[in-house]
Amino acid sequence: MNRKTSIIIIDPKDNVGVARERIEKGAEVTVREADSFSALDEIPAGHKIALKNIPAGSAVIKYGEIIGKAKEDILQGSWVHTHNMM
Amino acid sequence: MGNSFLGYLRPDGQVGVRNYVAVIPSVACVNGVVAKIAQLVPEIVPLYHGHGCGRSLEASLHSKVLTNLGKNPNVGAVLVVGLGCEVIKSTSIAEPIEKTGKPVVWLNVQEEGGSRRAAEKGANICRRLLSETNRCERTSFSLEKLSIGLECGGSDAFSGITANPAVGIASDYIVDEGGTVILTEDTEMIGTSHILARRAINEEVAEKTINMISEAEQLTKDLLGPLASLVIAPGNMDGGMSTIQEKSLGCIMKAGSRPIVEVVDYGTPPSRRGVVLMDGPGYDAESLPGLAAAGCQIIVFTTGRGTPLGFPICPVIKVASNSLLFELMRDDMDVNAGQVLEGKDLSEVGNEIVKFICDVASGRPTRAEINSQGGIVCLYTLHPPF
Structure with missing residues (x-):
């Protein structure tokens, strides 16, 4: 059983994770044992956070599939939603 | 197993x-x-x-x-x-x-x-x-005799990451045992036809999949015009869904990952076993009769906001996407997939759903049955009355 982390990653190919509950700006987000980063924004529960930098125009991947494209450069730890993807 | x-x-x-x-x-x-x-x-x-x-x-x-x-x-x-x-x-x-x-x-x-x-x-x-x-008695059968209808209604931001993928794990298990799962509600597949078509066993099934979803998309545009975007509603966006693809991917997770063997019309029993797509409306009350008419013995129904809806001749298993709902509508919910948000593995919840399906198939009543939530049969209509 996984130790509880603040995000869920549905597919290993995903470049976004989903917040299990609201994540405060600046909070440490643990992905795996030795992999963590800070949340650059507040992330509402159920919303997406960038697991890595996503350059403008490249794919946002969730469920291992393309769900949209970045409208601007998205930095690791950023909130990912309609303001920066389409 | x-x-x-x-x-x-x-x-x-x-x-x-x-x-x-x-x-x-x-x-x-x-x-x-x-x-x-x-x-x-x-x-x-x-x-x-x-x-x-x-x-x-x-x-x-x-x-x-x-x-x-x-x-x-x-x-x-x-x-x-x-x-x-x-x-x-x-x-x-x-x-x-x-x-x-x-x-x-x-x-x-x-x-x-x-x-x-x-x-x-x-x-x-x-x-x-x-x-x-009453003279008929229960005897033992393998899961290849089961056909499970997949339904989601009153979805929330977590349906696509807890309840639906957990049901998807159960779907894979049922299909691997030789059984059938039927995914319906075309409007909730919009934006994913290329992904579903990739899973089709042959060209014909791929083509039918693409046509079914594009017709649903066209119908939605014809009927709703500029409101077609409401297929992804403001509530969905508040919940964290950014695009229709993202919402639909969450919905189709219920059908797991195995090949799609057939596309059938509303209320039509499939001729093959495995993952089947059924053409049908994205509205629970009209969707359930279609699944029951297609021969499903059990319907697994994921929900985030909660609904008491059952069906007169089929046990309906309610899978809650979050623990708050599970507690709030305790009398209507069967399985709590919200445990995934608290750190439980998806596969554990998936196995729990498989176990629940087997128990229900053997006679255990679901909450909807205990609460007599069969209701009336809402028949799907395509034409105006006269």
Whole structure:
């Protein structure tokens, strides 16, 4: 059983994770044992956070599939939603 | 692993998980007679619906759905109650059901001397049918005899990451054991046709998948015009869904990851086992009769906001996407996939759903059954009334 982390990653190919509950700006987000980063924004529960930098125009991947494209450069730890993807 | 369940073998080789005597009105005019029969013989299951001759443009669809509900293996015997002058005759429903080999009787109220006498005669017929079905006993079957309908309604931001993927794990298990799962609600597949088509077993199934979804998308645009974007509603966006693809991907997770073997019309039983897509509306109350008519013995229904809806002849298993809902509507929920948000593995919840399906198939009642949430049969309509 996984130790509880603040995000869920549905597919290993995903470049976004989903917040299990609201994540405060600046909070440490643990992905795996030795992999963590800070949340650059507040992330509402159920919303997406960038697991890595996503350059403008490249794919946002969730469920291992393309769900949209970045409208601007998205930095690791950023909130990912309609303001920066389409 | 070799899970099995205890079901009722029907003469056509199908296996029921319930053993109902169903009373089917051929037209809405006789719902009252059916209600009287249900009062006299409470063990029967009435399939009240609103079809009348004003819906004669739907006659072939509704006739097919009512007939196929009677053919569902959860139904051990059928009484069809007609009026006598209606578009869909009692005999046109009864005769095709009879071909499955199960006991079927029909009567027409106009020929029985009115509603009271028809109800009394109907009640006597039902008592006899019950004595026949009660002789049927449960025996053991492998999961290849199961056909599971997949439904989601009142979804929330977590449906696509907890309840639906957990059901997807259960779907993979059922399909690997040789069983069938049926995914429906075309509008909730919009934006994912290339992904579903990739899973099709051949070109023909891929083409049908793409056509079914693009027609749903076109219909949505034709009907809603500029409001078509509401397929992804403001509530979805507040919940964290950014695009229609993201929302639909969450929905199709229910069907797991195995190949898609067939695409069928609304209310039509598939001819192959495996993952099946059924053309149908994205509205729970109309979707459930389609799944039941397609022969599903059990429906697994994920929800984030919560709904009590069940179906008269099929156990409906409610899977809550979050623990708050599970606690809030405790009496209506069967499985809590919200545990995933608290750190439980998806696969654990998936296995829990498989276990629950096997238990329900062997007779354990679902919350919707305990609460008598069968309701009436909402028949899908494609044409305006006249």
